[in-house]
Amino acid sequence: MEIRNIAIIAHVDHGKTTLVDQLLKQSGAFREHQQVAERALDRNDLERERGITILAKCTAVTWKGTRVNIVDTPGHADFGGEVERILNMVDGAIVLVDAAEGVLPQTKFVLTKALARGLKPMVVVNKIDRQDARPDEVHEEMFDLFAALGANDDQLDFPMLFASGRQGWAVVSLDDERKDLSPMFDMVLAHVKPPQLDRDAPFGMVASILDYDNFLGRVLTGRLEQGRARVNMPLKVIRSDGTVVETGRLTKLMGFRGLERVNIEEAEAGDIIAIAGLTEGTIPDTICSPEVMAPLPATPVDPPTLAMTFRINDGPLGGREGKKVTSRQIRDRLFRETEGNVAIKITESQESEAFEVAGRGELQLGVLIETMRREGFELTIGRPRVLTRLNPETGEREEPMEEVLVDVDEPYTGIVVEKMSRRKGMMQDMRPSGGGKVRLTFHMPSRGLIGYHGEFLTDTRGTGIMNRIFLGYGPWVGIMEGRTKGSLISNSDGEAVHYSLWYLQERGVLFVDPGDKIYEGMILGEHSRESDLDVNAIKEKKLTNIRAAGKDEAMVLIPPRRMSLEQAIAYIEDDELVEVTPGAIRIRKRYLDPNQRKRNEKRAADVDAVA
DSSP, X not given: OEEEEEEEEXXXXXXXXXXXXXXHHHTTOSOTTOOOOSSTTXXXXXHHHHTSOOSOEEEEEEETTEEEEEEEOOOSGGGHHHHHHHHTTOSEEEEEEETTTOSOHHHHHHHHHHHHTTOOOEEEXXXXXXXXXXXXXXXXXXXXXXXXXXXXXXXXXOOEEEEETTTTEEESSTTSOOOOSHHHHHHHHHHSOOOOOOSSSOOEEEOOEEEEETTTEEEEEEEEEESXXXXXXXXXXXXXXXXXXXXXEOOEEEEEEBTEEEEOSEEETTOEEEEEOOSSOOTTOEEEOTTOOSOOOOOOOOOOOEEXXXXXXXXXXXXXXXXXXXXXXXXXXXXXXXXXXXXXXXXXXXXXXXXXXXXXXXXXXXXXXXXXXXTTBOEEEOOOEEOOEEOTTTOOEEEEEEEEEEEEEGGGHHHHHHHHHHXXXXXXXXXXXXXXXXXXXXXXXXXXXXXXXXXXXXXXXXXXXXXXXXXXXXXXXXXXXXXXXXXXXXXXXXXXXXXXXXXXXXXXXXXXOTTOEEOTTBEEEEESSSSOEEEOOOOOOOOOSOOOTXXXXXXXXXXXXXXXXXXXXXXXXXXXXXXXXXXXXXXXXXXXXXXXXXXXXXXXXXXXXXX
């Protein structure tokens, strides 16, 4: 059977996974009347809740006697390294672009990688059924982007379709009948060449995707680059530096058929396969026959740019809600995560019972924390910080930089530009994008964006859209403006009381409700001023025999600000922690005792004075 290998790449939320659903249905991959969940490839609970793809996944359909292996890739910038590796597995790519939003930063990123790989991407303008769709303008934007990225004449002559992934149709021209996705299948067969690889050479493949299965253990997926793979054949694993890290036999060989990963006895060069049973092999190792002496070319894993400290929960409420609370349990879970997620690096912290966890961004680490929380872990998380490096030529300190693309309504342009400039953002472009909106492009340090997204949504009344992508490293820009408001800190343990909270709400914005468990050193709200303020939230009203009619009914509380996990992590300062348990997300001071906090502040001030 002939094979075609394609990847579907796009900016986040431009409809990749929904389109794959329809490709699977219309190719006959599902049985008649089979119940299949929407976005069938997003099997992870967090993927379903957030509506994003976090892990790249393979599937396969058969069309006109040809097997088409399809790789669905993440669209979020935090998982960009995965997209790059996937492109080395395929011979063609479908670039999906939203008919209303048009070209966005991740569209530019994935297209850059596809062109550099020598692929000839096919363009699908998706979501044509949107009321604000502008298909012809988006087509022109894509052509301009191809030209700006240095596409050759052959790549500039890209095939293009208009489609609605949700409704399940694609057309060459907007005037064509809109019935099914046959034009897309036919485009793939016509424009993607079958793999041109040596089937007689010794077996060799590069691991591009690694995941963990409860029954199979570690599963490595990749394209068979040369030769044939057979069950029980001897093999070895070679690192990119040429060292052999593992030898053994190919005990479990699997291929992709629809949504299923099925056992097969043999595969040949060009096919995408999965291998289980290896204990040391990881991304981007070469898995090969014993006679192969050198590793195959592979894309290295991107270095992490952001780190957080994971600690045990040593607060007064520690151990009451979770089952996994010790540093050993946290350590084992984190190191197990590195087996299936090569973009995350774990090191022992200088602080006792704490670990440094480094990754590509806040979303990636937030997904890990939320997963651990649901597994019954209790832990505290420190403020995110960027990982700097020294320029190898000049010796100067450099930090991660990002390209940020912002779409806002015209009235909010001024406040966004002001806030971004305070955070060391340099505006690169400003242009109207239609419908009373303006598109702004900035280059700015990654640390300038930590904690800004919530403020951005407030400033734009929830209408602004911000997209960001890693740009590279640039010179350290100096001290960054932090949070301008202090904290309301509990000075006692107990349960928050309505009477006390009513008096406290004039001091700032509260984070807790009456009846919530609180403790000394826990942050109950945001102070209206720059300084921190210790407050008593458990004080009851003194009872007397005299009652003023209607006074208690007038004590109306403003609903508290409830933060999500990512919002809490982005909100905290260096001397604060986020306490994460299966039942709650709380914010607290690193040192709960006020006297210890004062001693540490004084010590820090003395150090600054000496410096």
